[in-house]
Amino acid sequence: MGLLKKKDSTSTRSSTSPCADLRTAYHNCFNKWYSEKFVKGQWDKEECVAEWNKYRECLSENLDGKILTRMLEVDSELNPTKQADSKESSR
Amino acid sequence: MVKAYRQEHVYKHPWERVSAASWRKFADPENKRILSHILEVDTLNRKLDTDTGKLHTTRALTIHAPGPWFLHRIVGQDICHCVESTVVDGKSRSMQLITKNISLQKFIEVEERIRYDPHPENPSAWTVCSQETSIRIKPLSALASMAEKVEQKCAEKFMQNSAKGREVMERICRYMEAESARV
Secondary structure: OOOEOOOOOOOOOOOOOOOHHHHHHHHHHHHHHHHHOHHHOOOOOOOOHHHHHHHHHHHHHHEOHHHHHHHHHHHHHHOOOOOHHHHHHHO | OEEEEEEEEEEOOOHHHHHHHHHHOOOOHHHOOOOOOEEEEEEEEEEEEOOOOEEEEEEEEEEEOOOOHHHHHHHOOOEEEEEEEEEEEOOOOEEEEEEEEOOOOOOEEEEEEEEEEEEOOEEEEEEEEEEEEEEEEOOOOOOHHHHHHHHHHHHHHHHHHHHHHHHHHHHHHHHHHHHHHHO
């Protein structure tokens, strides 16, 4: 359901994302970095790269391609000055 | 026909804490019960500009959006996908989120903009949240004849959800404040 490729019923509400654990690991890492470093002015380097890559790989294997493409299109409409390297994450 | 409304809320917490709470809002397990309409949140892309201190993020939100029975028959689904595009400017201490629906676009266009900025009267300790939401039923869609009513119902629902969101944010901020006092 949600963004997953398989055509699931549209009214189920349980969270069955196969990437849920990797997502949680990435979000926890990000939240820590954001609070302890980013907001204190330490934005000199990317962190949580390993967690991000694992999570992203899972997403790209499981996401519905059509929905993802549309999301990234709308995102670039909302942010015309952003570079288009977001296309890489749609692999 | 567009229905638009604005809301403003002051958090008596510093911007750093409020913006961090915003990232945690949907994932916090205790708060998922309150924000039960949010089914999944995935991060699709994130880019940090190490020169300017700007953090760009794209997230996908899957929302359970049921309406009255006749709406389901017209629209055909209860699930709505949205894209949330966020820029956090670390230097100027500003966070802006724009959320738009990408499904059900034949029927409805919703755009929500939220900004978190330091409060002008107390910039180090308080944060202002300003929110603008616009709801538009597409004129030639099957919902057009009841556009005004549907827009009104949507607006009411969004305002209820915003109030829940604020409740969750306040809770997370208080938790984070207590955590930082312990350190």
